């Protein structure tokens with residue numbers, strides 16, 4: 001037995017990022033009411049959460065305005081409407097947006113940090129987009145933002161591709177490299193392997209390792225805890241797990257696990273009761289058999305999402321037969 005009990009202490013350098021609106025918006029085309037977005041923001045402040053990702057800085061060409069709500073584009077006008085006067089010093093909350101390689105007009109959409117309420121841009125990319133991601137990170141860092149590199153769908157690529165991505169990201173100004181389990185496929189041992197691979201490749205750069213987990217196999221919280229135990233200090237979660245498909249690591253579980261007294265659980269439970277639970281009537285997220293199956297099979301959740309939106313969302317057998325025989 002270990003002679004210390006690290007689970008009853010805490011690491012002050014561990015930071016929690018809420019991505020409820022950004023990831024949850026992938027189910028409702030970012031059509032949240034201002035009231036909901038504002039309530040998440042106020043809850044993050046009250047709960048002591050370190051960063052809130054309010055949406056995507058993505059281009060209106062593939063995501064037309066009207067069909068997609070404002071948090072798919074995060075225009076400065078909308079940011080100022082909801083977060084005018086946001087004060088990082090006073091609130092301790094960094095506001096952040098994600099920009100997707102290949103889907104962002106980042107040179108037009110992203111203004112210098114001192115002209116925006118945003119503090120951080122997280123660049124999301126697939127392995128084959130790493131060169132564009134490097135340019136985006138450098139561009140955003142020059143504008144003064146904190147930046148992160150989020151290599152998506154890491155369960156679905158070869159080791160040699162991961163290694164190439166890591167060596168490209170190594171020399172960028174990104175402060176964080178995030179392990180992103182987009183398909184909710186990874187088990188604890190794989191998180192271990194990836195964490196150690198990321199640490200070895202980025203040694204000496206001062207970059208932190210982050211974790212963003214999906215809940216297809218009901219492992220998002222467990223895998224997040226595993227990454228924390230290994231040393232990950234940048235952790236994503238969402239309120240009531242609201243997020244694409246099976247959803248994400250639930251904030252209410254994560255804050256319950258962390259021992260830092262600055263984190264407060266009550267505001268999160270209040271938000272869930274008043275704002276998030278009612279969304280359940282019109283949005284489908286959280287683990288269900290179709291998402292379990294795509295997670296197990298290491299597939300993008302899109303087929304399961306379409307199925308859940310169809311006429312017989314609970315015909316699990318039909319989905320199983322379809323997906324297993326098609327793959």
Ligand SMILES: C[C@H](O)CC(=O)C(=O)O
Pocket residue numbers: 023124125150151152153180181182183212214
């Ligand atoms: C890179 C981001 O975290 C995007 C995302 O949510 C994913 O799961 O992929």
